[in-house]
Amino acid sequence: xxxxxxxxxxxxxxxxxxxxxxxxxxxxxxxxxxxxxxxxxxxxxxxxxxxxxxxxxxxxxxxxxxxxxxxxxxxxxxxxxxxxxxxxxxxxxxxxxxxxxxxxxxxxxxxxxxxxxxxxxxxxxxxxxxxxxxxxxxxxxxxxxxxxxxxxxxxxxxxxxxxxxxxxxxxxxxxxxxxxxxxxxxxxxxxxxxxxxxxxxxxxxxxxxxxxxxxxxxxxxxxxxxxxxxxxxxxxxxxxxxxxxxxxxxxxxxxxxxxxxxxxxxxxxxxxxxxxxxxxxxxxxxxx
Amino acid sequence: xxxxxxxxxxxxxxxxxxxxxxxxxxxxxxxxxxxxxxxxxxxxxxxxxxxxxxxxxxxxxxxxxxxxxxxxxxxxxxxxxxxxxxxxxxxxxxxxxxxxxxxxxxxxxxxxxxxxxxxxxxxxxxxxxxxxxxxxxxxxxxxxxxxxxxxxxxxxxxxxxxxxxxxxxxxxxxxxxxxxxxxxxxxxxxxxxxxxxxxxxxxxxxxxxxxxxxxx
Numbered sequence: 001x002x003x004x005x006x007x008x009x010x011x012x013x014x015x016x017x018x019x020x021x022x023x024x025x026x027x028x029x030x031x032x033x034x035x036x037x038x039x040x041x042x043x044x045x046x047x048x049x050x051x052x053x054x055x056x057x058x059x060x061x062x063x064x065x066x067x068x069x070x071x072x073x074x075x076x077x078x079x080x081x082x083x084x085x086x087x088x089x090x091x092x093x094x095x096x097x098x099x100x101x102x103x104x105x106x107x108x109x110x111x112x113x114x115x116x117x118x119x120x121x122x123x124x125x126x127x128x129x130x131x132x133x134x135x136x137x138x139x140x141x142x143x144x145x146x147x148x149x150x151x152x153x154x155x156x157x158x159x160x161x162x163x164x165x166x167x168x169x170x171x172x173x174x175x176x177x178x179x180x181x182x183x184x185x186x187x188x189x190x191x192x193x194x195x196x197x198x199x200x201x202x203x204x205x206x207x208x209x210x211x212x213x214x215x216x217x218x219x220x221x222x223x224x225x226x227x228x229x230x231x232x233x234x235x236x237x238x239x240x241x242x243x244x245x246x247x248x249x250x251x252x253x254x255x256x257x258x259x260x261x262x263x264x265x266x267x268x269x270x271x272x273x274x275x276x277x278x279x280x281x282x283x284x285x286x287x288x
Numbered sequence: 289x290x291x292x293x294x295x296x297x298x299x300x301x302x303x304x305x306x307x308x309x310x311x312x313x314x315x316x317x318x319x320x321x322x323x324x325x326x327x328x329x330x331x332x333x334x335x336x337x338x339x340x341x342x343x344x345x346x347x348x349x350x351x352x353x354x355x356x357x358x359x360x361x362x363x364x365x366x367x368x369x370x371x372x373x374x375x376x377x378x379x380x381x382x383x384x385x386x387x388x389x390x391x392x393x394x395x396x397x398x399x400x401x402x403x404x405x406x407x408x409x410x411x412x413x414x415x416x417x418x419x420x421x422x423x424x425x426x427x428x429x430x431x432x433x434x435x436x437x438x439x440x441x442x443x444x445x446x447x448x449x450x451x452x453x454x455x456x457x458x459x460x461x462x463x464x465x466x467x468x469x470x471x472x473x474x475x476x477x478x479x480x481x482x483x484x485x486x487x488x489x490x491x492x493x494x495x496x497x498x499x500x501x502x503x504x
Contacts, residue, residue, distance in 0.1 A: 009332060013332075017332050017333050018333075020331075020333055020336075021333035021334070021335045021336060024328070024333060024335065024336045024339070025335050025336075025339075028339050035366070038366045038368065039366065042365060042366060044365065107487065107490075108483065110490075111482060111483050111486040111487055111490065112444075112479045112482050112483065112486075113444035113445070113446075113447040113482055114444070115447040115448055115450070115451065116447055116475060116478055116479050116482065117479075119475055120472065120475045120476065120479065123471050123472075123475070124471050124472035124474075124475045124476070125472060127470075127471045127472065128470050128471060128472035128473070129472065202349070206349075206350070206351040206352070207351065208351075209351035209352075209353035209354055210351075210353055210448070210451075212353055212357075212451070213353070213448070213451030220351075220353060220354060220357060223357070224357070224361065227361065236361050236362055236365065237362040237365050240354075240357060240358055240361070240362050243354065244350060244354055244358075247349070247350060247351055247354060248346060248349045248350055251348075251349035251350070252345070252349050255348075255349060
C-alpha cells in the first residue's frame with residue numbers, strides 16, 4: 001500500500017536507501033546497545049539478581065499473581081460484554097425515557113478516567129458510604145463500567161452500520177422491532193464487530209494492571225514486592241522484564257486472535273459491512 | 289460544594305500545573321515521536337519498517353502501568369541522569385502514546401487512494417510534492433478524528449501518573465483524606481472536571497468525523 005509514495009528505486013536510489021537503512025539501524029542499535037551496556041555496568045545481569053527465578057515459592061507467588069490478573073480480566077470481560085449489550089440496547093431504544101438515561105450513563109463512564117472510577121469505588125464509596133468494596137471488586141467494577149460503555153458504543157455502531165435494506169426488508173415481512181434486532185441485525189453486527197470487540201478485551205487485560213495502584217495483588221504488585229526484597233538483591237528490573245514478557249505475550253495472543261478473525265470475516269463475502277474505526281485506546285488505549 | 293471551595297487552590301494547581309501541563313508536554317512529544325515512527329513504517333527501507341513495527345507491536349500490548357513501572361522504579365537503577373517524577377511520567381506517556389499516534393498516521397496515509405499518488409507521479413511531481421500537496425492534505429482528514437480520540441485517552445491516562453506520585457488531578461484524593469474531607473465528594477469533583485474537559489473534545493471528534501468522512 002505504502003509503496004505508492006515512491007517509484008521502484010533505481011540503482012542510485014537503492015544505494016541511497018541502503019545507506020539510510022544502515023544509518024537508521026546503527027542509530028536504533030546504538031540506543032538499545034547503550035541501555036544494555038548500562039545494564040551490564042550496573043550489574044543487572046549478575047547471576048545473583050536472577051537467582052529468584054529458581055525459587056519454587058516465588059514461582060508459586062507469580063502463578064498466584066497471574067491467576068489474580070486473569071481472574072479480574074475474565075470476570076471484567078464477561079461483565080463488560082453484558083453491560084455493553086444492555087446499554088447498547090438501551091441507547092437503540094425508541095423510548096426517550098430509556099435511551100436518554102442510557103446515553104448519559106455511557107457518555108459519563110467513557111469520559112471519566114478509569115483510575116478515577118476505581119478510586120471512587122475503592123476509596124470514595126468505602127470511606128463515605130460505608131460499603132466496603134474489596135480491591136478485586138473495585139478493579140472488576142471499574143473495568144466493567146468503562147469498557148462496558150465503550151463496548152456499548154461498539155455494539156451500537158455495529159447495528160447502525162448495517163445496510164438500511166436489512167431492517168426495511170425485515171419490517172416489510174412483518175417482524176417486530178425485537179425480532180428485527182435479534183434475528184436480523186445483531187447476528188450480522190456481531191460478526192462484523194468481533195475483531196473490534198476482541199481488541200477492546202485486550203484493553204481490559206492491559207487495564208487490570210491498574211489494580212497495582214490500589215494494591216490489588218496482581219502481577220505488577222508482586223513484581224514490585226519481589227523487586228524490593230533486599231535478600232534477593234533488589235531485582236526490580238529483572239522482575240519487571242519477566243512480568244513485561246508475560247503481559248506482552250498474553251496481549252499478543254489476544255491481538256493475534258482479533259487479527260485472525262478480521263482476516264476471516266474480510267475473506268467471507270457475506271460480511272461486507274466495514275467495521276468502524278476502533279474505539280479510543282485505553283489507558284490503556286485504546287489509547288485507554 | 290465545601291469540599292471544592294475550601295480546596296480550590298489545591299484543585300486549580302493540580303489541574304493547571306499537573307494534568308494540563310503533563311498533557312500538553314506529552315501530547316507534543318508523542319505527536320513528534322509518533323510521526324517519526326510512522327515515517328519509519330512507510331519508508332522504503334525494510335529494516336526501518338521492521339523496527340517501527342516491532343516498537344508499535346510491543347508498546348501497544350504493554351499496559352501503561354507497566355511502562356510507568358519501568359520509568360519510575362527500574363530507570364533509577366541504570367544510574368543515568370537523575371530525573372524528576374514529572375519528567376519520568378512525561379517520558380512514559382510519550383513512549384506509550386506514540387505507538388498509537390504512529391498507527392493512526394500510517395493508516396491515514398493508507399486511506400488515500402493509490403490513484404492519487406500514481407496520477408501525481410505521472411504528472412512528474414517529486415516525492416516531497418506528492419507527500420506535501422497530494423497525499424498529506426487528504427490523509428489529514430482521515431487522521432484528525434482518531435487523533436482526537438487518542439488525545440482524549442492521553443488526557444485520561446495522565447491520572448495514572450498520580451499512582452506514581454506526580455502531583456496532578458488524580459492525586460487530589462490523598463490530600464483531601466489527609467485533611468479529613470469527604471473523599472467521595474472530592475473524587476466526584478475530579479470526575480466532573482474530566483467530564484468538562486473530555487465531553488467537548490468528544491463532541492468535536494464526532495463532528496469532524498461526520499464532516500470529514502472520506503467517501504468510500
